[in-house]
Amino acid sequence: MSLLSISGVAKRFGGLLANDDISFEVGEGEIIGLIGPNGAGKTTLFSCIAGYFPVTSGTIVFDGKRISGLPPEAICRRGIARTFQIVRVFKEMSVLENVMVGAFLSTSSRREAEAHARAVLGRVGLSGKAESFARSLTVSEQKRVQLARALATRPRLLLLDEVMAGLTPQEISEAVSLVRTFREDGLTMIVVEHVMEAVMPISDRVVVLDYGKKIAEGAPGEIVRDERVIEAYLGVKHRASH
């Protein structure tokens, strides 16, 4: 049985249909890449899964139980964590305190939360910055804080929203290795990305969205050669030249 099941999910904002009849499954331990041109509805889908928007229609089932319609905090408690496309760290709190907020999900003891937070910071390589205020970090460091914070909630499914954007090639390869270690710990992930060099190597399967619809799904190797995908990204120009 798959860990996450998205069936016929649609999300409408007034006149705009941001997500249209999207369905796919995510198996435990898989890494799913979610790609598509700008405005395809990827972040909207994440927000629906994470509970920030109620779905207009369709269902989302996690671990056998329906989660569509639950508020974000309940979904987190079920085991789904997310990062935000535009980094949203707690600016006036230290890096350690940021991660502790996540760690407090499983304990009310400050000591335990702190210990767990430090461990997670160690994993993402931010131990040296634990006492710094979040707002004094660079954007890529803040992204790691966001990631650590989400990890501290001990999720079973992690939704990563464009974590690679704006990173240097060196940082990207570090991030890719890090994501691989998460998978080794049994973490399931859905990764939204624009940076193809990052998402293709790590994904087991790729789902492609365009104009709110799912237009393709398959192994990375198939997706890059899929005509519909190429067309979605390159548009009419490419078609015309054929």
Next chain:
Amino acid sequence: MKAAVLGKRGRYALHGAMLAAAVAYPFVFRKPFPQDLAIKIFLFGGLASAWNVLGGFTGQVSLGNAIFFGVGAYATAVVQTHWGWTPWVGMVLGMGVACGVAFVIGYPCFRLKGHYFAMATLAIGEVFSTLFMNWQWVGGAVGVYIPLRDDTWKYFQFGTTKLPYYYVTLAFLVLALLISEGILRSRMGYYFRAIREDQDAARSLGVSARGYKLSAIGISAMITSLGGGLYAQYVLFIDPPSVFPMMLSIQVVLLAVLGGVGTLWGPVLGTVILIPLSEFTRIYIGGTGSGLDLIAYGFLIVLVSVVQPRGILGFFRKGGNA
């Protein structure tokens, strides 16, 4: 700040010294005026700290905390005049009512974003004031006179000495500070601050924003209402303008912001500076009713906002709170 400089032992020593000084104060300063000043400082310090829990830690700017003050004051007064109970019972009752009112206000208002929440609390505060002005059962515009008695702990009245008031309000301030510190060091404090920083991000980490905001306003309301009850017993007369005024709501915000909003000691610092200042202004320059002290308040508020929004403690902190 202090922790960074002194370390744990040093901090406890400092707090101990401050407490000892506070305990010894009325024996050094025996006249009513300095004692009255201290009582006002303790009372306002507690109120400002209470506001700080909601506005400073959790970031929900309430401009209507006078509501809870008034509820506490009226509860304390009314149980005596209507049923002959002791004011202590009234204070406890007041805390319960204030907490209930806080939830009733918070539940719909917390859906509102920033500015609108502040304006809503302002509007509700004025509604309460008008309501109590017209509610004859609690005296309406005339107010409530608490029946005078000889010195008694049971009915918490002392005509011959201010010492009991002094120590009880001191205990009130200490209580408010202990609660604030306890919150800051606990999970609740981290969650409060997360909500202040970014509510949606906090929710994505499992924090129930609504639940914690309600907790914050409930705690703030209860402490504030206790202060209201103590006030009622100290002055023995209350009416809507004295316990529900918008100016009181603003004052507690100013005290906290002046000292350093969101910090533990900020509200106390602001109170220690501003209350004596306003008392002296009132006596030597203004006299009540001239408006001069309020001009100073207004000016100070603008000054702090423009020059040092982090308050006085902001000069000593690298950045961030608690």
Next chain:
Amino acid sequence: MFLPELAQSLLSGVLMGLIFALVAVGLTLIWGIMDIVNFAHGDFLMTGMYLSFWMYSLWGIDPLLSLPVSGIFLFFLGVVVYQLIIRRILGAPMLIQIFATFGLMILMRYVAFYFFTPNYRTIQHTFLSGSIDLGGIYLPVPQLAAAAGAFLTTGAVYVLIHRTRIGGALQATAEDREAAALMGIDTDRMFTLAWGIGAATAGIAGSLLSIFFYIFPEVGGIFGLIAFVAVTLGGFGNVAGAFVAGILIGVIEALAGHFYDPALKTVFVYALFLGVLFFRPQGLLGVK
């Protein structure tokens, strides 16, 4: 019978509502362009009132003639307030933004309190007096003139915003600050202008009001509140919305005073405000 009194109330409500509308228009301009809630807006109105009062008391100048003086003085006051205060809190946390204009409100109000005393003043003999009899309904000429003045000024502001280039620039800045800057619009100048116009309209409303209303330091409180309600009802930045909402509130307030206790009129306005905040924060005419 009942009806003429009701009609009388209604009409008074509309007249007063036109003044509310003018105040609201200024507030919505500021609010719409920079998302700053000006708690001191009512006190700009108060300043205009006192300005007219003193020009009348000291030099015998009729309020209608002191209107332009009021407008100009308040325009500059608005500019100064923006440059000295508002500019520095543009990026500040919301608490501080609320706080700053709140402090300004207290400052202005109690400066007036201190220098002018809390006594209620009136302007007794103006140019216009008497009333027009419309079949049993009396329309006092001063109120009528004030309402007409408010209507004209609101119209002028509307034309400015919607039919001039500078108005277009203001609208662009309100809609998307960064895009406007990219188009070469000096946003700082736009903000300054918005504050100037906003304050000026409040001041003019104050001068108009001084013709028939009491002048006292706290007058800014109630008119400021009503302006807030009107702006919330009409949608932020929406001049036409603020206009309609202002009149609506004038009517509602008059009816509340007519059917219930006039002393509770204020509570009605507060209740209306809370109602709008909870149930329709985007306003009657706005889109969420």
